[in-house]
Amino acid sequence: MSKRLMRVTPDQIKSKQGILQKQPLNAVLSNGNTVFGILLSVDATHLVLKDTRNxxxxxxxxxxxxxVYDDDRGIVPPSRHATL
Known part of the structure; x- marks a missing residue:
C-alpha cells in the first residue's frame, strides 16, 4: 500500500498528539531546517523530539x-490549497 505525506501545522499538533507520537516524523522549521525523530512531548509552546542518536x-x-509524517492507511489528506 502506498504512503501519503501528512502535513500538520503548529496549531493542529496538540489535537493530533496521539497520532504523532506513534510516527517517525520531520519537524520543518520556518528557516528551512528539518529535524527527524520521534515525538516525545508537546505543550503550549514547545515540542520535544528524540532523534536517531537518542x-x-x-x-x-x-x-x-x-x-510531516508518512501515513500508510492510504487515505488521501484534504488539500491545504483552495484551488485543488
Missing part, C-alpha cells in the same frame, strides 16, 4: 512551520 531536540512552536 538526542532530544526542544523546538519552539513559534519556530515550527509544519510537521
Amino acid at each position: 538526542h532530544q531536540h526542544q523546538i519552539a512552536l513559534s519556530d515550527l512551520y509544519e510537521v
Whole structure:
C-alpha cells in the first residue's frame, strides 16, 4: 500500500498528539531546517523530539512551520490549497 505525506501545522499538533507520537516524523522549521525523530512531548509552546542518536531536540512552536509524517492507511489528506 502506498504512503501519503501528512502535513500538520503548529496549531493542529496538540489535537493530533496521539497520532504523532506513534510516527517517525520531520519537524520543518520556518528557516528551512528539518529535524527527524520521534515525538516525545508537546505543550503550549514547545515540542520535544528524540532523534536517531537518542538526542532530544526542544523546538519552539513559534519556530515550527509544519510537521510531516508518512501515513500508510492510504487515505488521501484534504488539500491545504483552495484551488485543488
